[in-house]
Amino acid sequence: MSRWRWHGRTADAGLALAVGLVAVVGLVVQTGGIRTGAGWTALAVVLVASGALYLRRRYPVPVGLVALAGVTAYGVLLQQPGLVMLVFVVALYTVVDEGHLAVAIGLGLASVVSFAVADGYDRETSNGATFLHAGWLVAVIVGVTRNRRAYLAEARARALAAEQRVEEEARRRATEERLRIAREVHDVLGHHLSLINVQASAALHRPDPDRSEQALTAIKQASKETLRELRTTLGVLRQDGAAPTVPAPGIADLGDLVAAAEAAGLRVRTELGEAGKLSAEVDLAAYRIVQEALTNVARHAAASSAVVRVRSGPAAGDVLVEIEDDGTRTPGEPGTGILGMAERARALGGSLETGPRPDGGFRVSARLPSGEPA
Template sequence: MDEQRGPGPTHWWRYGPPWWNRPAGAPETRTARMPWRSTALITVFVLVGSHFAAHGQPHREALDTTGRVLLLVASLLLLWRHRHPAAVAFGTAAAVLVYTGAGYPYGPVFLTVAVACFSAAVAGHRRAAWTALGLLWAGHALIALWLYRRLPPAGDRGASIGQEIVVATWVLVVVAVAELARVRREQWARERADRAQAAQRRADEERLRIARELHDVLAHSISVINVQASMGLALLDSDPEQARSALTTIRAASKEALGEVRQVLDTLRAPGAAPRAPAPGLDRLPELVEQAAAAGLTVEVEGEPPRLTPGADLAAFRIVQEALTNVVRHSGSRHARVRLERDGDQLRLRVDDDGPATGADAGGSGNGLAGMRERAAALGGTIEAGPRPDGGFRVLAVLPLHTREDQ
């Protein structure tokens, strides 16, 4: 209801009237708003403080309409300190210099210059901020040490060098505080950028991991289903029992694929939640052999898998799964060999087939082999895949038994 009625008095007090902060018809955004509230507070403080300061400085010129206008100009310029910080820094310095040159009482008017130059320095306009402060101090020193005889008030006495050194000290304090704020602001900006980049990198790595998992699960299962479906169609009339066996294999393979895909997708719905089933590892190598046999591929396994960390165990399982899937899809051989061998603190995993290659992607340029290499590289291992000199195809993976993340 409040949005329908439009901005109320509280909104005006904080940000000013809508017509003040943006052109007509432009959308109202937070970045377009001026510092209305802080400027109003500074303006009231400067006007009231200068009024009381005038009573304590009877030797200065009385605070008349011209003096109050100069105070208003110096204060209201702060409304634009975020949009035009350099111009506001010079504008406030000029207004205050005219104010002091006219002989009006000293007071909180110098706060306007400090705020303007502080904002300019923090926004990155350091040269403009320090130039404006330097010009104001130089002009004040020129008036206080030399021009005071020719400027009002009549009979004014000049300032001493010591007083100008005190003023210069306050200028340096403003410079130091502004520089400290600028450095902290830049540091916070860098930290925010680093956190955003780290979050983006983690998201990219997670998307890549999920893509690899889905590819490995679906490519293997669909290859088995495709082979069994072709066999079932061919034997549907001549050998119904064998066709029934093929359909049974299809049902088991599709059920397993659905379960693994659901497990991967669960990580998307509930990030950080524990998986419902343990990640597959080399202990499920017999299941891969059975699935390959159902697809018409005989697999011989040599060696026993050593004890691996969960990450290396999953990577080794997926590499064997993808290598056997490629044999089914791209090789004319119906026989493959899987050899597991421990070499010091590494696992040497080799998958061979006798060929010949039957697919256009058998040379190792597909997404499957790229996923193998990414899995191995993520653990600090390597993958070599290519034709053997005596024919066939070989995949050789070297994986560390212990990764730095698991130590």
């Protein structure tokens, strides 16, 4: 910011010096050399008026008045106009450019009168330069006004476009957040409620006291876990812009998922390879994908066993999460659960593949970036 400020001051000083030099040369040529008191006074007027241009951006209207006074005094002293008019043109340009159009018109009319008076002292040398001067000033005022209006219109258009981009980004973020919340609530409730449903069905269709007790115990545990995760999710959502303070589940918590699935009658084998260090987002996504896949196996696959594998992927920094079952039912169209798993993987820059296995059963395979530097 300081560099630009000094750059602007240097430019203003250079402009004032250049215009002042031209006006002084014009004065010397007009007078054939400064030899009279009027000539020396006119020189002082030129120096003061051109020096005022250094402050034209900070005080545009006062500088315009000084320039007008200088032009008038110059004409009275030498009884003819001169190149000191360049000082006034620059000052008038600045007044218009800063948005003081009414003041600029008034200054322009006053300068035309002053120029006409100075040009009319000697009828023999008067050549109608007043009209040329008036046309010059009209061109300055109209041209700068049009440029300023175009600049302001462009600035407004840019501001509007920037505001629209901000609103679109806010809508996009809000949509992503709604999808994230929907996935979390679906995964938290869907998994445990599905297990509760399976256990309740088993207890109803097999009225054995021991099995009923086991089913009720599993239902109690699943409902307890449901409430805990639901409170955790809602607690995170209530934190207004703050970082989550409640630890999210991850690969280290797969034992709880396996225990819950086995309580529902599904044998689960886990194969955990070296997957490297995972970021919190990837760790949670891997956990939710396993959770949703086991839920689908328990509800839809009519399977007796499943395998969960977590290992490093073929590409450096990737982790593979695979769930396979020995179910006998043919899967239908992808439901909300599979779509949610795919969204989780894509949101992290990964991918999800699902489909039947050649030797029977169903397979879910997710490739996720570790989220940590290799």
